[in-house]
Amino acid sequence: MLNNIKAAIFDLDGTLIDSMWVWEQIDVDYLKNKGYDKPKNLKEDINHLSFEQTAIYFKNTFNIKESVEEIMNEWFNMAFDHYENNVKLKSGAKEFLLKLRKSGIKIALATSNSNSLLQCALKSNGIYEFFDVITTTGEVERGKNFPDVYLLTAKKLNVEPENCIVFEDILAAIQGAKAAGMKVVGVYDEAAEHQKEEIINLADRFIESYDNIEETAV
Incomplete structure (x- = not known):
């Protein structure tokens, strides 16, 4: 992967x-x-x-x-x-982020949320310092159904789009990340249950949780 x-x-x-x-x-x-x-x-x-x-x-x-x-x-x-x-990390997320860091893979956030709330959530869950770059859709003209936020994030990271992997839970965002020329992993969330089959078909890989990512993946 x-x-x-x-x-x-x-x-x-x-x-x-x-x-x-x-x-x-x-x-x-x-x-x-x-x-x-x-x-x-x-x-x-x-x-x-x-x-x-x-x-x-x-x-x-x-x-x-x-x-x-x-x-x-x-x-x-x-x-x-x-x-x-009240907001907690998805199961296995912190452990997976740690594995990525140990592997020398840069880590970024691309979100539609506000800076204040994203910082609050990341800091309260002890992962704020894990991220090399944080980008919000407020920095680009179009939403996540377009590639803009992913391309800007790659530019900030100084990494080519084809060398990036994106983790997303909704279909529109996966479409945007794929349009950016990036590999995409669909992450299951109950709120997007109605899109699950379409997400599985479009994403390069689909995971129910980060606990399901094999040790060999990193």
């Missing part, structure tokens, strides 16, 4: 940390406060969007009177406590 690989790029939510439940609950609670039920297709519509892009989507779709900045601030306040106290 890691032949000719010089860098591993990880998504955060649903890939390294078990956090998708936080955002789904925030969506439900936020929309309920605004008098809306959560639409069935909401997850597919926003999964690949940045934090700001998601706020713009909510404002336009649900006629929210608050500004995009006010929407993001409210979401941030709802999420921060969860990320600091």
Whole structure:
């Protein structure tokens, strides 16, 4: 799996940390406060969007009177406590990161989350110092269904795209990483169960958890 690989790029939510439940609950609670039920297709519509892009989507779709900045601030306040106290790493994730470091493979994060929340989650779980590079979709023009964030991350790492491997949990992001010319591992997350077969078909490899990665993989 890691032949000719010089860098591993990880998504955060649903890939390294078990956090998708936080955002789904925030969506439900936020929309309920605004008098809306959560639409069935909401997850597919926003999964690949940045934090700001998601706020713009909510404002336009649900006629929210608050500004995009006010929407993001409210979401941030709802999420921060969860990320600091309740969000944990996926099983085997820390051990796998340690193996990558020992193998001399660079480690990066490419996420749609905000800097404050990603730092909170990484530090509370003791892995912040593992990352050589952290990139957010706020640094590029397009979301994770495009290759932009992965290509920027590779550029920061000074590694060619073909020498990068990406770990992602949702179909749109896997499509974006594949478009960047990178090898992609699909990581199972319950929130993306409905996309599992498509993810398996598109990704170069699929894992149920990091515990399933063989010792020989690194």
